Amino acid sequence: MTSDDTQRQDPPSEALVALAESFGIATSYHSFFGDLVTPPAATLRAVLGAMGVATFTPEQVDAALEQARTAPWRELVPASVVTRRSRDTHVHVHVADGHDASVTLHLEDGGTRELELDGSSPESHVVDGVTVWRLRVTVPAELPLGWHELRARQRPRDGSDGAHREATTVLAVTPDRLDVVDLRPGYGDRAWGLMAQLYSVRSRASWGMGDFADLGDLADLAGHRGADFLLINPIHAAEVVGRIEPSPYLPATRRFVSPLYIRPEDVREAAYLPSSQRALVEWSRDSVKDSNDDADHLDRNAAWAAKKAALEVLFQAPRSAGRQRSYEAFVSSEGRSLADFALWCALEEHYEGTVRPDEADDATSDLVARLRGELTERVAFYSWLQWIADEQLAAAQAAGLAAGMKIGIMHDLAVGVHPEGADSWSMRRMFAPGISVGAPPDMYNQQGQDWSQPPWRPDALARSGYAPLRDMIRGLLRHAGALRIDHIIGFFRLWWIPAGHGADAGTYVRYDHEAMIGVLALEAQRAGAVVIGEDLGNVEPWVRDYLSSRGVLGTSVLWFEYEEDRPTPPEHYRRLLLATVNTHDLPPTAGYLAGEHVDLRARLHLLTEPVEQVRAAADREREVVLGVLRERGLIGEHPTEREIVEALHLYLVGTDSVLLGVALVDAVGERRAQNQPGTNTEYPNWQIPLADSAGNAVLVEDLAQVSRFDSLTRAVDAALRRNADERG
Structure with missing residues (x-):
């Protein structure tokens, strides 16, 4: 049926x-x-x-x-209030008949204000036989940005022992609009940057996959070539035992980062290890160092096994008094969220290879409370890993800024988390059980997509005062200058798929976008960061207008931008935009030009139309794009693949878009896709190392000598400068 x-x-x-x-x-x-x-x-x-x-x-x-x-009539005040700084905000207060109420505003800086209740035009409703009056209190405009509280009290008017009630609600005052960071002089108010899958970008000193040291080196190289940002894949934490999920978009948590990206030798205590312990670290690396030259496959499991053994040694190394205080301060500042995540890691380790009791899946159970005490040392180890990762991320961001970047690292926020991961375990009430998130059928995924991620419940988010969203954004921006939000439509609506249904048999669920975008803007404003929303696909036009009005940049991929049957002219691109030639869900540009996106989907049986028909459409698309490039004088009659790739990027330089992204795979001639949507085991998604057109591994140290990398980055940088000069 x-x-x-x-x-x-x-x-x-x-x-x-x-x-x-x-x-x-x-x-x-x-x-x-x-x-x-x-x-x-x-x-x-x-x-x-x-x-x-x-x-x-x-x-x-x-x-x-x-x-x-x-x-709503049962609540003294709403669960949470998110408003804009420029607006007066009217909050409903529901008071039982025969009672008075008062509301006090408690500011984040410690100040307080009494707010006046307006009962001039009250409404009433009978709830459980009691008449409840709806009054109104006005929260004035121009309050300081930040996280404040409204505290309401209800008391009997006659002084009797009637229904005394108190309630506190979060009041988040958010900026009307984010300001774009001042960019590098010489480019007008525009900037370009590299886009890379960090795990795939290795160096000779890596442990089989890219890490935070490689991130710093790549940021340094890009910054000295004129780039203002380096966009990387989500670095959220994954599993710590068993098979590690390859997809960075299906993490165990979005609140903390993956220790997979730690460079053990860069832990400060490594420099002071006795020779016997230093040998243990070196032996661990020896088991994976040769895989840095493997151009075919990345093995996260081998890399983590080696790193974990080395990090265990480093964790036991003595720390100076100052280092110990720094570690303890980090643990204290991250609070219960870190304690719960570290406990989840310890529990995964504790039950590895055994039958896990159902009680262990309940973060509030007596068993988990007991194990929290018994596994103190392992909890401390996983907390320490986050401290080390935080330090190394800070160093990578500093390297980019020191090289001249104005933005630096641009993180990527995944849509959701693994259904059996740390967030799903520690914040179970925040998620909708028996539901996964995905996307309905579209041109590129004609059967729809199921991303196997449980969605946040909109009502639970509001009741929490949006604290999970706030803490997640705040953590990501601590050592970054920008944040890309994958599928930002998830802040407006998500495609919910009930268990047992196909990806095409779900429906959309709406979120309070004004509140969620407000929280995002508040945390980004405080961090001085740029925010980019990936708004591709089935997006209503008003959503893009709304995001622009809040200072959130959109996303355009050249291959998806069309007006009728021709590529969108550069002059028609939006200004508040990150414009790119391709995306990680397509083959690199060289592969796309060769029709690899059609061949791959045909091999994997993902097409719902005849392959000849789809291939013919792809051929027509390519010829139309090449024709437009010729019309603008960007290529000749018989261009090489390299010339076409550069011309496509120069086409985007002609837009007015604030940011221009250059994929590292395009800069080295890679053809293989990192990810094929709609597949799981059928294709090695997110497991492909960076390689050139000849299939040779490309390491960070080699990039400066790769002619295609040199040519493309120089061409984009010079063209942006010329463009700025021409526009005055």
Whole structure:
């Protein structure tokens, strides 16, 4: 039975539609292809069930709908309030009949203000037999940016022992608009940078995969060539035992970083090891160092096994009093989040190879509380790893800035986390059970995508005062000048797929984008960082306008930008934008020009149309693009592959977009895709080392001598300077 058949046979009732809409669940939407789609009742019931709403019978639906309507009236104040600095904000206060209320504003800096309740036009509603009045308090504009609190009190008017209530809600005051960082003189107000999959970029001193030392060296090289940023893949932490998930977009946590990227020799204590312990570190590296020249495959598991053995030795090494204080201060500042993540790591290690009791999967269980004490030393080890990673990330960012970069490291934030990872374990109530996130069918993924990630519940985020989002953004920007948000539409809506359903049988769930973008803007403003939203695919035009109005840059990939049947002219690109020729979900430009994206999907049986038809369309696309390049004088009649790649980047220099990204794979002639969406084991996603067009491994030390790298980076840098001069 097809999805269309299911929809016709299982239409939702009016009450179910109303209930779903009250929870932000889309009961109709337009597909990528323009069709109006109505999700079946089974999808709506499954999504509501993941939000804790029972809908097995019509009576349950009616009861849940009534509960949803009265829920705001049961709260003294809302769970959280996120506002903009320039706006007066009206907050509803719900007071029982016969009671008075007061609201005090507690500022982040310790100041307080009493706010006046407005009861001039009250509304009322009867809740559980009690009349509740809706009053209003105005939070004034121009408050300091930051995280404040509203504290409300309800007390009986006659002084009796009536319903005394108190409630505290988060008040986040956010900037109206982010300012773009001042960029390097000589380029106008524009900048270019490199884009790299860090794990794939190795040096002779690496441990089989790229690390934070390689990041610093690459940032230094790019900065001295005129780049202002270095965009890397998500470096979120993955598994610490067993098979490590290759995809950086399916991490165990988005709050902490992967110790896989630590360079053991750069840990300060390594310099003072006795010869016997230094030998242990060297022997560990010896087991993986030869793999740096392997151009075919990366082995994260081997790299981690070697590094972990070395890091165990370094963890036991004595630290100076100052170093110990620094470590303890880091642990204290990261608080319960770090303690929980480190405990998850210790538990994974503790139960490796054994049957794990169900109680261990509950972070609040008595068993977990007991193990928190018993595994203190292992918790300390994994906390220490985060401190070391933080230090090495800081050094990499400093290297980029010292080389002249104005932005430096640009991190990438994944859409979600692994369903069995640390975040899912420690923040279980924040996630919707039995749901995974993905994308509906589109031109490139005609069967839809299931990313196997549980989504945050919008209502849980609001109840938490958006603390998980705040802490995640704050941690990522501590040692970075920019943040790319993968699939930023997830701040507006996400495609929820109930367990057991196909990727094409989900529906969208809406999030409070004003609150979530506000939190993002507040933390970025405090960090002095640029924010880029990956807004590709099925995105409503108003979303892009909204992001621009908040100072969040969008994303454009040349191959996806079309006006009717021709590539979008450079003059028509948006200004607040990171413009690139390609993306990590396509082959590098050389491979794309050769039609590798078609051949690969055909080999993996991912096409829903005849391969000849898809290949012919790709050939037409390529010829149209080459024709446009010729019209603009960027290539001749018989260009080489290298000339075409450079011309495509120079085409983007002609835009007015603030940022221009140059993929490192394009700069060395690589053809292989890092990732093929819609696959898991069928293709070695995220496991391909950086190599040149001849299939030879390219190491960081070699880049300056790679002619294609030299030519492309010089061409882009010089063209941006000329462009700035021509525009005055």
